[in-house]
Amino acid sequence: MPLYEYDKDYPFAAFVTNLGKYNEGELVGEWVKFPTTADELRTVFDRIGIGQKDDFGCPYEEWFITDYDCYVDGLYDKLGEYANLDELNYLASKLDNMDKCEYNQFCAAMEVGDHTSSLQDIINLTENLDCYDVYPNIDDHEDLGRYYIEELDMMQVPEHLKDYIDYEAYGRDIAIEEGGNFTEFGYVRDTGDRFYEEYDGNPENIPEEYRVKAYELDEEKLSEADRVDMATDIAYDLDDFFRQHDPQYAAQRPEPQEQKELIADLLLEGKTAVLREMLEQLAEVGDDILPGRISEFELETGYDPTQDNSLLEDRARFYERPEQPDDHLTGERVQTPRGSFSLTDLTKEQMQAAGYGVHHESDDRKYLIMGNGTRAFAVLREPEHEKDNPLKNAEMSMEDDYGMIDGIINNGSREETKEKPSIRERLAEAKRECSERTPPEKAREGRSAPEHNDR
Structure with missing residues (x-):
């Protein structure tokens, strides 16, 4: 067992809190040191009221963690309020089984920050310490350069030239080449060994000796049909709400039925975090009912927040990512x-x-x-095509001189043109006029001939 900070004999403790009491305004909880046992945790649950019924006959069945006392460098910020108790116990047991050298390797790797984004990653880190070399008491580039030359014999330097070597520059080149880091525990470099995932993130696959399931509800759960009906009702109301208040949602998801089915599937799979996030983004329009209905569904179906990865995996199913x-x-x-x-x-x-x-x-x-x-x-850059003149077709059909060709649009009023008679019609008309005229009187001398009249 390593020696933790402040000479503690355990890596961390968690303040396990009754969630139902907390929501009623009462902080009821107890500190639990990890690693622990199922019997110890069951005793704690009894003392904080988990399993007991409230004034309305409903049992207090949920808990969460309101604080940690952590004595491992870099670990405190990685532990969440809804952390799985089996995973916490698994990690604490792994740490307790380390010797001093392994523990320093672990702490140095934690400070570097590789494979530390979740409890799953950190548990796997405990099984992959051979991926890191730690050189204690190497605090800067000069220390590193001297260590490589004088201790590891990476370069043969004659004794009379040792005072002329720029150890800092040499150490800087080594750190850059190896991707190494200086930590509180010394210089850390990646050995290049493969990182194996021993733990897949499913608490059900944690070895039985590390599991501390202390409490199982005996109450009857919803039937499958009731779960589907409840999820469907909530999905319909959520989809309608999103369409009314989120233009992006409505534009990208034009098929309401398809989206309602997607939301119902997320509810049934226990992936409600992404739905809560969307409601929070629309909080300004105000809706206190839908979050409460999601909470009720979670309560009825045994929601496990540690298994809800919808914020990582399902956000894109609601908002399409633009092409990058x-x-x-x-x-x-x-x-x-x-x-x-x-x-x-x-x-x-x-x-x-x-x-x-x-x-x-x-x-x-x-x-x-x-x-x-x-x-x-x-x-x-896309070529700029000449825009079609919207009046072109109309002008082609209306004008006889196609005035638009010289850039002038001639769509003014036009005089009506009568159809010209044929030659045959004009000859017939002339004969008719001649037959209707009366013969002229013989002209007298000194007088000019009279003008002809039609009749």
């Missing part, structure tokens, strides 16, 4: 006076959807340089 330029690089680069930019085959509109705006263009005007404030890419 990194996924569509052509391998070419475009040079402009302001720098060299990777070419992507996304369009200008796709780049704008991904949050990029036009910054400048290439000298030949073939490419646009689009950025988002931190990064920039080149996109092919």
